[in-house]
Amino acid sequence: xxxxxxxxxxxxxxxxxxxxxxxxxxxxxxxxxxxxxxxxxxxxxxxxxxxxxxxxxxxxxxxxxxxxxxxxxxxxxxxxxxxxxxxxxxxxxxxxxxxxxxxxxxxxxxxxxxxxxxxxxxxxxx
Amino acid sequence: xxxxxxxxxxxxxxxxxxxxxxxxxxxxxxxxxxxxxxxxxxxxxxxxxxxxxxxxxxxxxxxxxxxxxxxxxxxxxxxxxxxxxxxxxxxxxxxxxxxxxxxxxx
Numbered sequence: 403x404x405x406x407x408x409x410x411x412x413x414x415x416x417x418x419x420x421x422x423x424x425x426x427x428x429x430x431x432x433x434x435x436x437x438x439x440x441x442x443x444x445x446x447x448x449x450x451x452x453x454x455x456x457x458x459x460x461x462x463x464x465x466x467x468x469x470x471x472x473x474x475x476x477x478x479x480x481x482x483x484x485x486x487x488x489x490x491x492x493x494x495x496x497x498x499x500x501x502x503x504x505x506x507x508x509x510x511x512x513x514x515x516x517x518x519x520x521x522x523x524x525x526x527x528x
Numbered sequence: 529x530x531x532x533x534x535x536x537x538x539x540x541x542x543x544x545x546x547x548x549x550x551x552x553x554x555x556x557x558x559x560x561x562x563x564x565x566x567x568x569x570x571x572x573x574x575x576x577x578x579x580x581x582x583x584x585x586x587x588x589x590x591x592x593x594x595x596x597x598x599x600x601x602x603x604x605x606x607x608x609x610x611x612x613x614x615x616x617x618x619x620x621x622x623x624x625x626x627x628x629x630x631x632x633x634x
Contacts, residue, residue: 441623449563449571449614451623465529465622498570505559505577512559512618514576521570 404428406438406499406519416528420486424499424519431477433457437502437513438475438482442495443521450495454502454513455482489526496521530619532626539632546602548629550615553596560598561616562591564609565628571614575600607633 410422424438431438439454439462454462455473463471472485486493499519505512533551540546550560562575573582575591578598588603598617602609610633615626 448628449616449625451625454623462621462623465620505580507559507577510557510559512561512577513623514561514573515563515571515616516573516576516582518570518572 404501404517406501406517408497408499408519408522410497410522410524412523413525413527414489416490416526418489420484420489420493420524422484422486422497422499422522422524424482424484426480426482426499426501429501431455431457431475431480431482435504437504439500439502439515440473440484440497441500441515441518442493442497444492444495447495452486452497453484491526491528494524494526496523530617530624532615532617532624534613534615534626534629536627537630537632539634540602540605542607542633543604546605546609546631546633548600548602548613548615548631550598550600550626551596552598552617552619552624555596555598555617556594558617558619560591560593562589562598562600563614563616564611565614566611574613602631605631605633609633 406426437456440452470487498521500515501517502513563571565571578593
């Protein structure tokens with residue numbers, strides 16, 4: 403059974419750096435086609451992709467947030483860590499850690515987020 | 529940047545068929561996924577690769593994708609299907625989500 407759990411501060415101040423840890427079990431990030439990523443959702447708003455760490459150490463970041471995001475992994479601890487610099491009140495959201503699988507077919511591919519963590523609420527104060 | 533557009537809301541009567549659309553430029557050339565999110569819960573993947581259902585997702589959920597539009601169809605809609613639904617695709621090596629559609633069963 404695949405599980406993911408987010409941990410980190412619930413409250414940060416503007417301009418500070420946010421560090422969130424995703425601890426997962428039930429799979430290995432060394433397995434082909436597997437990824438661990440982060441998606442956030444501001445209160446009452448839509449889902450927003452942040453970043454994704456692949457099994458082959460490739461990484462993808464949201465183009466609009468790329469300059470503020472860094473993903474690292476600790477394979478021995480089954481953890482993926484997201485850091486986001488220069489936090490602002492507009493970054494207040496629930497942050498989800500997700501497991502992704504890549505599906506191929508007809509010359510196309512897609513990474514689908516098939517298991518989600520429970521989410522962690524982060525509030526940014528001014 | 530690539531955008532996916534969904535209607536903000538859709539209403540359906542119990543037992544009827546609900547259709548939720550997701551529009552994007554040449555969306556049919558790439559794969560679409562759909563997620564269901566009930567209040568206070570994490571999203572759940574209900575459709576991937578345009579038409580496939582993960583294990584445990586009821587057969588009444590189906591998907592299609594052609595041209596500029598992907599569609600999530602719920603046949604025989606039940607009260608428990610009331611939720612927000614989000615489409616998702618990959619474009620230019622990044623993930624894009626639609627703005628979400630609130631499905632009301634009344």
